[in-house]
Amino acid sequence: MNKPLVAACFSALLIGATAAPASAVSDERPARAKAVDFAGTVALSNCSGSVVRVPDSQPGDPALVMSNGHCLEAGFPAPGEVVVDKPSSRSFTLLDSSGGDAGTVKASKIAYGTMTDTDLSLYELTSTYSEIESKFGIKALELNAARPEQGRAITVASGYWKKLYKCSIDGFAYRLKEGNWTWKDSVRYTPDCQTIGGTSGSPVIDDATGKVVAVNNTGNESGEECTDNNPCEVDENGKVTVRKGINYAQQTYGIVPCVAPGNKIDLSREGCELPKP
Numbered sequence: 001m002n003k004p005l006v007a008a009c010f011s012a013l014l015i016g017a018t019a020a021p022a023s024a025v026s027d028e029r030p031a032r033a034k035a036v037d038f039a040g041t042v043a044l045s046n047c048s049g050s051v052v053r054v055p056d057s058q059p060g061d062p063a064l065v066m067s068n069g070h071c072l073e074a075g076f077p078a079p080g081e082v083v084v085d086k087p088s089s090r091s092f093t094l095l096d097s098s099g100g101d102a103g104t105v106k107a108s109k110i111a112y113g114t115m116t117d118t119d120l121s122l123y124e125l126t127s128t129y130s131e132i133e134s135k136f137g138i139k140a141l142e143l144n145a146a147r148p149e150q151g152r153a154i155t156v157a158s159g160y161w162k163k164l165y166k167c168s169i170d171g172f173a174y175r176l177k178e179g180n181w182t183w184k185d186s187v188r189y190t191p192d193c194q195t196i197g198g199t200s201g202s203p204v205i206d207d208a209t210g211k212v213v214a215v216n217n218t219g220n221e222s223g224e225e226c227t228d229n230n231p232c233e234v235d236e237n238g239k240v241t242v243r244k245g246i247n248y249a250q251q252t253y254g255i256v257p258c259v260a261p262g263n264k265i266d267l268s269r270e271g272c273e274l275p276k277p
Contacts (some may be wrong), residue, residue: 041159047071061263067201187262219247
């Protein structure tokens with residue numbers, strides 16, 4: 001994994017993997033896509049992230065920050081472990097469109113976190129979307145409810161490094177295995193996105209829609225097979241493929257069905273397939 005930039009006993013593991021609200025559309029033709037920038041991204045102490053919403057989120061709902069499961073302050077969740085509704089007072093530096101520090105937002109809890117099937121953390125903030133927009137002039141990034149498509153131009157926006165990585169979706173890994181962890185249906189980038197430590201948790205944004213389609217999390221650093229920092233792809237027949245220098249992300253459309261009214265994570269909702277405790 002793109003390892004978080006923090007001194008810890010796990011520092012030799014995961015790479016702090018190397019993500020604009022959708023423009024309005026007319027009834028006749030799509031509006032021209034807005035250039036992807038840093039607005040709505042955040043910097044964690046060791047990773048990147050973003051303030052996100054689902055299509056049905058309301059202005060008065062408590063806002064959510066999305067990052068990786070391996071960026072949680074308590075360290076990496078074990079295989080099969082799912083964290084829900086755990087108190088947290090973590091702070092995040094909110095960025096404006098140019099990458100400048102707009103201010104600080106604070107968590108009230110870890111609403112969800114896991115490294116099983118995906119590599120995801122969702123923090124509930126003490127601020128609502130309308131409060132963040134009023135105070136900082138920043139809108140949340142919207143999670144696309146549809147599965148991303150191969151060939152789409154994307155931007156990985158790192159709040160930690162204040163850097164934009166631009167490439168395309170090269171394809172999907174049926175299973176991505178790294179050390180003790182396995183992820184499903186992972187996004188594989190074309191080689192242009194050379195994400196590095198500290199980019200873990202960055203939103204992966206579809207350039208055409210401005211919506212988030214994945215969360216950046218890992219890459220194969222040295223060509224090893226299925227080891228820490230060297231994920232391998234495993235197909236439906238068990239064939240293993242190693243792609244040195246290629247980086248990956250975890251799809252986020254599956255989060256949308258799991259968000260209930262009030263922006264609450266409800267793993268029992270119809271269509272929600274996120275791992276459960």
